[in-house]
Amino acid sequence: MAEFVELEAQDGVRMPWNVIPGTKQEATNCVVPVSAIYSPIKPFQNMPVLPYSPLRCRTCRSVLNAFSIVDFAAKIWICPFCFQRNHFPPNYASISDENLPAELFPQYTTIEYEQAAASSYVPAPPPVFMFVVDTCVIEEEMVFLKSALSQAVDLLPDNSLVGLITFGTFVHVHELGFGQIPKTYVFKGSKDVSKEQLLEQMSFFSKKPKPTTGVIAGARDGLSTESVSRFLLPKSECEFALDSVLEELQKDPWEVPGDMRATRCTSTALSIAACLLGVCVPGSGARIMAFIGGPSTEGAGAIVSKNFSEPIRSHKDLDKDSAPLFHKAVKFYEGLSKQLVHQGHVLDLFACALDQVGVAELKIVVEKTGGLVVLAESFGHSVFKDSLKRIFRVDNSDLGLSSNGIFEINCSKDIKVQGIIGPCASLEKKGPLCSETVVGQGSTTAWKMCGLDQATSLCLIFDIVKKENPDTTTIQSTSNQFYFQFLTYYQHKSGQMRLRVTTLSRRWVAGSGSIQASLLSCCDLVAGFDQEAAAVVMARLVSFKMESEAEFDPIRWLDKSLIHLCSRFGDYQKDSPSTFSLSPRLSIFPQFIFHLRRSQFVQVFNNSPDETAYFRMILNRENVSNSVVMIQPSLISYSFHSGPEPALLDVAAIAADRILLLDSYFTMVVFHGATIAQWRKAGYHNQPEHQVIGHFVSLLQAS
Incomplete structure (x- = not known):
């Protein structure tokens, strides 16, 4: 999943399906919804901050981006969302293949704009x-x-x-x-x-x-x-x-x-x-x-x-x-x-x-x-x-608290927005991009974010509305890219108003037609499947459904979802369970679902309503890496024989000469094996005559 982590490092986005099912029926068959987990103000080292206002499409109001088609001779750019032709203003008169503005650089898919300086300086309001x-x-x-x-x-x-x-x-x-x-x-x-x-x-x-x-x-x-x-x-x-x-x-x-x-x-x-x-x-x-x-x-x-x-x-x-x-x-x-x-x-x-x-x-x-x-x-x-x-605390480890945020979304015409699960409130801005199916804060394309920090993340749920087209050749001849653009207006911690624009492109595949085309589509979808992001989306969905739907059975819903996903993408012979196998791209997902079924987000036994509400609030605002640890705790083993390495959540991980570190995000537990505990109690690490002292001390410090 390294490639998905790299994508997150570039744009702050993780998507379960990085190759998107191209039709409504195909998306339904994929079980895990087409979605994205986005951190609106995640810090990036090389992200440019432009000191001028963004150039916007006159029809859909999307911002000029690296996926726009540009005619340098006619000084026109074509919006990838609505295909509207827009003229460049006079201040873009000098653009050419060799002289591109920052927003057209292919590596700058995420970019920020500062509020244009006013003629009379108005100080930023204090917090x-x-x-x-x-x-x-x-x-x-x-x-x-x-x-x-x-x-x-x-x-x-x-x-x-x-x-x-x-x-x-x-x-x-x-x-x-x-x-x-x-x-x-x-x-x-x-x-x-x-x-x-x-x-x-x-x-x-x-x-x-x-x-x-x-x-x-x-x-x-x-x-x-x-x-x-x-x-x-x-x-x-x-x-x-x-x-x-x-x-x-x-x-x-x-x-x-x-x-x-x-x-x-x-x-x-x-x-x-x-x-x-x-x-x-x-x-x-x-x-x-x-x-x-x-x-x-x-x-x-x-x-x-x-x-x-x-x-x-x-x-x-x-x-x-x-x-x-x-x-x-x-x-x-x-x-x-x-x-x-x-x-x-x-x-x-x-x-x-x-x-x-x-x-x-x-x-x-x-x-x-x-x-x-x-x-x-x-x-x-x-x-x-x-x-x-x-x-x-104002240093490198501060939260980067920001305020007065407004989050908007624009996407290709064949995609609609069902809603957002996360720390935001609907602004009730209805339009053609709003899906009839509502999840979380839905029926809008704009949301208010009164407060947000560098780790705040939103889970956006999409609806593929493209119908099955029997003419496969027609499908293949059109553009096979879906585009998404996330716009976040917010008051920076410095007091300055900024606009961050993230524009994404994802390839879609159509599964209709021949059996061979369906198999190719299945392989493409699996190749772009992010297991960690999928587990977090399912966790947020099941938590939302438990709070909003009466008589909802979360265990049955998760089990059915996993069964349908495995039957869609697994390789097996009918009536022969021993032949079943999953691609490595999918093999860890059942393990995540297993732990999710037993997690505090689904199981409320031995937790008060306050504790359950707290756990779900944290889940709904944290990024994928932190949320995965909440679902499946991380167990790290420290020993003399090797460096720190992940261990299975099993009793077999316990050994006399090991130190185990269990991280479940909400709590951390350090376990010392019997031998390590005896050495520590005897103070061997403080006695220079023992040859193992250097490694022993570093082992205790590392854990």
């Missing part, structure tokens, strides 16, 4: 971070959380705008712009607060009359800068006030009886945070960072009652539809997700508790806004602390 902190936690957890938040604030850029909301029984909005005396606005946790009530109660128009008409959102719509700066200040100006508030922050003071849960109004706090950002910084790259330490028991998003006699919903309760609060909470968060997507803001979730906190209900908001999610047992856990540091 905005609204911290929403749960105070219904024990004192020890409060200490851990305050320490982590203080370190995170230190890592923020000086120009970033910062706000703070704490919540427990009540919601407290802290006015950081009034540093002399701590000042907060308090809202009742059980009461919904509208945008108009927020403006009135927080005195946004005490010094300036409220506009009688129009939308009130930001300084351009009648809101004074002074009002905004009371709650969102640059870190350099409010660092002292913020540190003072965090230092004095205490757990929720309201007494909680021993047989009752704490009154925690998570949904009200998030709603107020969303309204406040919508009022102050609409359309900016703002993130709500929610730190939650327990289940919500108050407000529209409550997941359980305050009485401990009522357990938190389980998978069995959800299956039996005996969790009435679940549907109410999901409906509330659906509305919140629409609000945040409209505003262009992101919800990041840091859930740290031994019990469930409501990740299953919050999943829709986090996914549609492209937020990050961290699930840990405690705010003192290294997973939480290290994850929080990585978000703000």
Whole structure:
């Protein structure tokens, strides 16, 4: 699969079928859908960034690319998607075979455009971070959380705008712009607060009359800068006030009886945070960072009652539809997700508790806004602390957080888009490229990506609409290439707006006609089959179907899919099982399906709804390499006899003189063989008289 990894390194794309079935029936027979897993802002070393606007087709709006047909004499280019003839503008007058613009170079299938410099320089808007902190936690957890938040604030850029909301029984909005005396606005946790009530109660128009008409959102719509700066200040100006508030922050003071849960109004706090950002910084790259330490028991998003006699919903309760609060909470968060997507803001979730906190209900908001999610047992856990540091750390290992993304797609006329499974929200831009079959976020060719990072990936599902053509010669005489173009507008982490364009070409084959033609088609399809990408697509599909289809049997669906694929591409004699064989291009795929059937994405036993939601959210945003490790854990063997090498997930891999490293993405386990463990316990690696010391020390360090 090295060639597919190379393609990903060039364009950030992995496709299960790199030779595409050319007809609708052939695509159906192939079982694994025609699809692509694309990382929109994956970093590339040699990708050019052009300082001018892209040249677009006047009909389909696709961007000039290396697959366009160019007539240098007439200064015309033909769009490969709609075959429209377009004239080059005057600034392309000097192009020729020897003088090509970067977008026509065949190796630059992925290219980026910077926003053209305006005549009057407008500085990029600063990043905005609204911290929403749960105070219904024990004192020890409060200490851990305050320490982590203080370190995170230190890592923020000086120009970033910062706000703070704490919540427990009540919601407290802290006015950081009034540093002399701590000042907060308090809202009742059980009461919904509208945008108009927020403006009135927080005195946004005490010094300036409220506009009688129009939308009130930001300084351009009648809101004074002074009002905004009371709650969102640059870190350099409010660092002292913020540190003072965090230092004095205490757990929720309201007494909680021993047989009752704490009154925690998570949904009200998030709603107020969303309204406040919508009022102050609409359309900016703002993130709500929610730190939650327990289940919500108050407000529209409550997941359980305050009485401990009522357990938190389980998978069995959800299956039996005996969790009435679940549907109410999901409906509330659906509305919140629409609000945040409209505003262009992101919800990041840091859930740290031994019990469930409501990740299953919050999943829709986090996914549609492209937020990050961290699930840990405690705010003192290294997973939480290290994850929080990585978000703000500005070095070679940072996440490259970007915002305000819009993803669009264009493709050949014989292909339509069923939808996307991943961290995005539909912009409901319907057109001729939309398929009648909808998967994930469908019925559109444009999606909003409020937040995205360098590792964010989308799974695009396509529908081949070309019908069977009995005249094989006619099929062969036409172009046998399908074209795809992915366009991603986004606000770079530097604050600059950019457009990344990835244009792909894939050959298609038609399986109709004679038996020989069908066999050739089958061989071509197998030669372009990417087993890892196919396994990840099937994992995302089965997870989506389990959440969206009632009475869906994932095990039966996976088994039938595998059987149909093997019967289509396997080599066997009828009624003779011993003759069955698969091409090496397909031989690992059944193994992936075997592990997928037993994975936490399909098997919910021994996992809470929160854990299942967390696993699926991570699967839906990670690239192929990481997702494959989630499906089939990686086992690496270290020994004296050879270098690190992969080992089978079998008890036979265990040996006395081996160290095994198991990586399942979510957890890592290091196993020392009996001999290695005894040597380590005896401290042989610290004794220079042993000849094996050098290799032994390096072995321990490597694992």
